[in-house]
Amino acid sequence: MEFNSVSKPGDNCEPDRPAHPGVFPTCEAGKSDNQSAARTVDFPVSVVLPAGGTGERTGLQTPKQFCSFLGRPLISYTIQAFERVSWIQCIVVVVAKENMDLMTDIIQRFQHRKVRVVPGGSTRHRSICNGVLALGEGERPAADRPKVVIIHDAVRPFVEEDLLYKIAMAAKEQGAAGAIRPLVSTVIATTSEGFLDHSLERAKYRASEMPQGFTYDVIHQAYQRCSESDFDFGTECLHLALQYCGTNAKLIQGPPTLWKVTYKRDLAAAESIIKETLSRSACVITGGCAQAGTLADALQKAVGALDMVHLSASDELPIRGTEPLAIMDLASAAKLRNVLLYGIQLHQSKDAERWERSVLKVAEITSALIRERSSALVGQLLQA
């Protein structure tokens, strides 16, 4: 006698189909809930998300923000991070003209609701400025304007509500605020001949990261007053606020996950973070026989790191045959609904030790399948 246990690694598993945004677990779920639950923002906040980069530093043809991770482009994760924050009203995504259609398509596929797409300028600052101006447009420009504008990068998908809250509050109070991180490397000044001039004392400096926040008035005024050279060669919004509005930004240390996906290796790092978060829940469907429950419990124990949902169905098991081809057909159908289905066949044994070893093997295979989410292996009937 044999029966099947089927692992279903949540949603959003297949590389080339969209996940349902409504049930997609957020990367920070459970981390900042305690902090953010008590915190509300009682003034309007909107976001400008420059996404005009060409991705030349990853060495890939697709710009990083459009690279797909488990079926969803990076920028969609970033948008999602803002969309789930209740007090954020509007997200203006600024993209190169040639990517306007692609971006519109992403918004539709992943059902983003708070997003407006605006064409970018020739430089980062011109793009951000376009985004800020777009926030001030409308029939009643003054009334519709946000009090605070948060500026972020499309390629920093792991921003948490807690940090956004701190940035928004500090921006409202001080006029400007920005996330910082300690320097990983010493920073040195070079001579024009390529020699060391001097090195900076690492403790006195910080890396300026994103998000940054500004009152609408400060960022708007900074862009009104800044020079063409600032528009062309500047990179730092905090600098413009200081130089043209006399506003010294409040600096707030962010977590390491704030980093900017820059190089090819960062894509692997981002994917690992996304996978690690997704892997936290799984659903096990077993047959209705007596040992099925025992197996499910043993599994839950063995695969300790997962939040397992155990569904025991005696009459309505989705898999009846254990023939490889039957499972393969079922897997093909499931794939269309964004479910990666694998079969694990466990040969029952009355030998307690053998049974325990098999259960551990099921757990090991299940963990590996959930972690890797390989679409090449769906429909396989694996042996435990």
Place this chain on the structure above:
Amino acid sequence: MEFNSVSKPGDNCEPDRPAHPGVFPTCEAGKSDNQSAARTVDFPVSVVLPAGGTGERTGLQTPKQFCSFLGRPLISYTIQAFERVSWIQCIVVVVAKENMDLMTDIIQRFQHRKVRVVPGGSTRHRSICNGVLALGEGERPAADRPKVVIIHDAVRPFVEEDLLYKIAMAAKEQGAAGAIRPLVSTVIATTSEGFLDHSLERAKYRASEMPQGFTYDVIHQAYQRCSESDFDFGTECLHLALQYCGTNAKLIQGPPTLWKVTYKRDLAAAESIIKETLSRSACVITGGCAQAGTLADALQKAVGALDMVHLSASDELPIRGTEPLAIMDLASAAKLRNVLLYGIQLHQSKDAERWERSVLKVAEITSALIRERSSALVGQLLQA
């Protein structure tokens, strides 16, 4: 009728067993061969590799340099990167006293030949200084001393011979040389109250990375003359060479892969680089029947990114049965010899279209198996 194709993803596949160092492909193999072939260094060069870090920034218990990637600790990859450079004579690894035994064990397991282990000091500079002093010891101290000392980090495993050559040559000529990278983030100075003081113009500064090179005399003298405060709080060897020897280091831009494995996400990035390199070769063993050759050729075409070695053996096929248990037993035996063995069963069909689809499926599964190197799935008989 059916036959098997077995994918054997090279060596070094199993997470908890050592790879054979002799055949382990180096990460830069083939990349810098052209440049380095013609270049020789005719003076003695040795390396100091501080590896005393505690890994607090990864949030892991094991210090990063001892974290294992496909069965080999990170530091062993770094040592290997130096060992394969013919003109490097000795690698002094400086580790915390409590890790001396672990390090000695790693050297034995992975058969490193040029390494000496030295106990570290209480800070990075004290550790490097211990390493430098160890290079000057011996019966004929002056004669045995290297002309140039290269200092690197244990947690930067992807250093290439070409860069080492440039650093060594520049160090000999100028007294000191160091690798640099462009800044990813703007660097800002903060006030003591946590506000922006000013931001640095990104183009004028660089991140100081490793490796760095010094003549033995310069680095030795710098450590003889520097203060206790330098030993305790300093981080930058180039700075000591400038301050205490008046030597302005030559700066040389390195590739992005030079980066320092610092955060947890960097472990995933490092693993992806190692896997990507390893995945470049595979060996396919097929049965001797007529279609086996066709299959192997089709596979080679479909899995284009791999260097496939095609072994066709009609009489001495290692797998005779196609029963799941037979393959599982064979896989268990293979695992002891660092081979991950998976079976793929292909049902022969006279329908050309069906045959082609199955071949593509074999290629898809093979690619996934080689990429993921999952030890949980060895011995499985997968269906194509």
